[in-house]
Amino acid sequence: MIYKTADIRDQDGYKLLVSLVVPRPIAWVTTVDDEGIVNCGPYSFFNAVSGDPPVVVIGIGAKTKSTIKDTGINIRANGQFVVNLVSEDLAEQMNLTAIDFEHGVDELKLAGLSTAPSAVVKPPRIKEARAALECERIAILEISADRAIAVGKVVAFYIQDDCMQDPAKMYIDTPKLNLVGRMHGRGWYTRTNDRFLMERIDLGEWTKKHGNPPAPG
Numbered sequence: 001m002i003y004k005t006a007d008i009r010d011q012d013g014y015k016l017l018v019s020l021v022v023p024r025p026i027a028w029v030t031t032v033d034d035e036g037i038v039n040c041g042p043y044s045f046f047n048a049v050s051g052d053p054p055v056v057v058i059g060i061g062a063k064t065k066s067t068i069k070d071t072g073i074n075i076r077a078n079g080q081f082v083v084n085l086v087s088e089d090l091a092e093q094m095n096l097t098a099i100d101f102e103h104g105v106d107e108l109k110l111a112g113l114s115t116a117p118s119a120v121v122k123p124p125r126i127k128e129a130r131a132a133l134e135c136e137r138i139a140i141l142e143i144s145a146d147r148a149i150a151v152g153k154v155v156a157f158y159i160q161d162d163c164m165q166d167p168a169k170m171y172i173d174t175p176k177l178n179l180v181g182r183m184h185g186r187g188w189y190t191r192t193n194d195r196f197l198m199e200r201i202d203l204g205e206w207t208k209k210h211g212n213p214p215a216p217g
Ligand SMILES: Cc1cc2nc3c(=O)[nH]c(=O)nc-3n(C[C@H](O)[C@H](O)[C@H](O)COP(=O)(O)O)c2cc1C
Pocket: 026, 039, 040, 041, 042, 043, 044, 045, 046, 059, 060, 061, 062, 063, 069, 070, 071, 072, 094, 095, 097, 098, 099, 100, 101, 182
């Protein structure tokens, strides 16, 4: 099947993309507005796109036909956000914070969550989250008045102490974080505990086994 984007309805591009790009990690984003009111919402158009410097991106959509979601309003205004990561035991609370409450409503309180101060940025992290990335805006790609992609440099990493395997070596006990991701259609999620190991093969090792690779071209 081939679908040319020019031939399909706008909403079908979303439908195809979210069924193909799976699983997607979830950025549970906290921001603050001009008055310091904390806002929170989950975003699965999210990923890490650079390790050095550490950079993440978030795709923020429309709240109404002409306004971006509150997370976007706040990042446009002050450039700071915290990506809290979602463990399975927090999934239902994360889902509550996705309800389209009016700007200024304390979604964290409604979901029975609390905040802890961040180390570098003004928006707090979600205290119950086992890991969080404090971010400062590098750029905002303005897609339209109501949509944007925020590109943020991670300026501090929070990992709950008991989720560290070896703090000196910066080894994280990732399975203990028990993070969830988003799958295809509405309402579907996945766990991250079905792992398999496949070591990287370097060129020397490959050549020893198979002989010299064919010349390029
Ligand atoms: C798991 C999950 C992932 C979501 N991902 C996105 C996303 O990537 N982009 C987006 O615009 N909305 C996404 N949403 C919807 C927003 O979370 C929702 O509109 C929320 O109310 C936005 O909050 P805010 O206006 O406080 O920023 C997602 C919802 C859920 C439950």
